[in-house]
Amino acid sequence: MTRRRAAVALTGAAFAFAGRWFAQDTANVPKYPDKLALAQANAKQLLLLMDTDKNGKISKKEWMNFMSQEFDRLDSDHSGELDPHELLKSDVVVQHVNPEVQGK
Numbered sequence: 001m002t003r004r005r006a007a008v009a010l011t012g013a014a015f016a017f018a019g020r021w022f023a024q025d026t027a028n029v030p031k032y033p034d035k036l037a038l039a040q041a042n043a044k045q046l047l048l049l050m051d052t053d054k055n056g057k058i059s060k061k062e063w064m065n066f067m068s069q070e071f072d073r074l075d076s077d078h079s080g081e082l083d084p085h086e087l088l089k090s091d092v093v094v095q096h097v098n099p100e101v102q103g104k
Contacts, residue, residue: 050058050066074086 047056047058050062052062052065053059070090071082074082074089076086076089
């Protein structure tokens with residue numbers, strides 16, 4: 001009976017050790033930024049940039065003025081068109097483009 005208890009205790013200790021060995025150490029796991037929080041922060045920054053009348057909202061006129069200024073900033077050769085080299089200067093990042101809606 002004593003041998004059986006010792007074997008059970010050793011088996012339990014072995015499983016406990018193995019569990020700790022294979023368990024993920026959360027202290028070493030990199031923390032990834034909260035995408036929703038980043039998107040909200042970016043939206044607030046855009047609101048501050050575009051909201052010229054400071055009413056907390058962006059009107060179509062404010063949106064179009066901002067986009068027109070951004071286009072003019074990127075159009076370095078003043079051709080009225082943006083080429084790939086000029087677009088590379090933009091800070092805008094496209095995560096995914098659905099080919100079915102591209103160009104619509």
